[in-house]
Amino acid sequence: MIVNNVQLVLENEVVSGSLLMRDGEIAAIDQGRSQLPGALDGEGAFLLPGLIELHTDNLDKFFTPRPGVDWPSHSAMSSHDALMIANGITTVLDAVAVGDVRDGGHRLDNLNKMIGAIQQSNRQGVNRAEHRLHLRCELPNERTLALFEALMTTPELALVSLMDHSPGQRQYVSLEKYREYFQGKYQMNDRQMDEWETEQIALAARWSQPNRQAIAAHCRARTIPLASHDDATAAHVDESREIGVTIAEFPTTLAAATRSRATGMQVLMGAPNIVRGGSHSGNMAAAALAEQGLLDILSSDYYPASLLDAVFRLANDTRNACTLPQAAAMVSRNPARALGLNDRGLLAPGLRADLVLAHTDHGHAHVRHVWTQGRMVW
Template identity: 35%
Template sequence: MTGLALDLIGAQVMRPQEGLHRGTVSIADGVIVDAAVGRSVDLTGYLVMPGIIDLHGDGFERHVAPRRGAMKVMEEGLIAAESELAANGITTAVLAQFHSWEGGVRGPEFAEQVMTAMAKVRPQVVTDLIPQLRFETHMLDSYAGLPDLLAKWQVTYIVFNDHLPHDRLAAGKKPPRLTGQALKARRNPEVHFELLKSLHAQSGQVPSALDTLCATLARDGVTMGSHDDQRAEDRARWRKRGVRISEFPETLEAAEAARGAGDHVIMGAPNVVRGGSHNGNASAIDLIAMGLCDGLASDYHYPSPRRAAIMLAQSGVLDLSAAWALVSEGPARVLGLEDRGKLAAGLRADLVVLDPNNHRVVATMAGGRFSYLSGDIVGRFVA
């Protein structure tokens, strides 16, 4: 907690069920309070919004691995990534790290380094960093030790992926970009191809192994999600295992199946900003318009959640309150974070201040502490 006590006055404030209205946000000891605390900061002309909760992002990869061998102290890379998160209004960030046969920055060894560094960095930074493991389902040799690894790394959120090119492998053909992928993993291309074929050959063992693993993780209280669902049957199988988050469903069918059963649907904010998926999957804008999306994630681009919310409001798909909820209140519900996501008394003082002319972030506060301040607004706080 912090002893910082401020009354932010004069701004247009985004309140639950009220939308934007001129008002005051009072902060004391890291939370929002319902009575003035005594030191006023005039934010007339600005917008005060709930802090952004990023449900899934791997943009930090370029900070911890800018080029091979360049980053020797991984904690410094994560601290640099936190600065970028704060500059984009993100107050809670899920950092998604692969545990994959792909190797390199997606391999198990690199995951060990990232998770160890994250555990060291989290108490040192202002942004709330939540580790997520993206686990490749065909890594059967890793199943037995995975629950203990998650406990060791303090990971309470796992998402299951399957990025094997099964159609090509079933036909005995090499997948595209095999050589480049192998070199990134520091493997001989032929050795890499044999690895992919051996993993594909184990496909029949994966469903029952997943049943057992998910049952263990559910008992441990781990939040679980599936990635790139394509069919209603996919979602039904995951749901039966206790996997209640559908991350980036590729089709309308999968998204409808998830929401119809009460599961959460996460879409990528870059999908909104681009006007559609970069690889022809379901349009996030269409799913949002149909009420099939609970929250937007940065995916690979940290500015996108803020930009997507503003674009959805400006285009008339949603009003600003509903659009912003997709990057704040909605994600809080998905993650079960009852202490944030709205500007309401008793909740964490997580907020972002926007310039109304261009909607750029000028200040970010997480838990009552500033993680970012820039431009003329600084004078208002230090005067």
């Protein structure tokens, strides 16, 4: 297949031209229009590498679309996969919570069910995106280590993150924001919330550090990429680096982001943070990190459509010097390299033909077509 008359978003520039796919790979890139009959006319839209998502909670929503609703696995996985592809995401790490902050919550109940759905749909070949697994390990929980050890040999496992959502630190330095989030999510009154806070602080004091050290040791032994989560201080970052972390997920302060980059970690922030103009938790704005050249990877987190949207917002933001190729690298080349996926992430001959054709004709990014390994899937 030839995709003709497109703006090719290459590693360091954007050029007009055409792209040839053959046997699932990019065979050639040419400047200028192809004259061959049957070529797909891209109508001047942007052709980008397929987006690579390292941390999305989206799968969870399809398994429990409403409180108390347990949705069939095949339908949930199929709908999730379709939404990923519709937003240009061709490689996705489905984030599954291990040791959820609310024991007995639907994430914990659905743990094996969701992982089983990823595995079964992969084996059956029904997914259009490539799905892998990201284990989000909630450290202040006595069950976290045992659950992780039961899952750490899962073939699909591609990333592990270490998180501590206990009150008064990291993401929730602001107790007001902490109470607002958890009271809204779990409908707790003030007395219940007081008891909840006390319990979470005690659990963190008992379990966070032992779990952090043990899980990190397992990841180092198995060469599983490891991410920190919500580091807020230079001390947090140094601790993360010491145990083998290579990706700094959602640092909450400029100091933490600066220190992460200085120690060699790639800084990952949420694309919704870019789209909304700031953090919903009142923490570091991703655009501010981009302005200082401290942003490496974007994740759609809880809103898949934000990923492509954020790329064009960053490229059009006059407050930073981020070009479209640099912004596109945050959702393609950089996450691919962070995982050691050297067969994708760029428009270059010999790499996988995972592609997104997107236009901005009406001032917003819209996906027109998506290919995975040379096959049009959208």
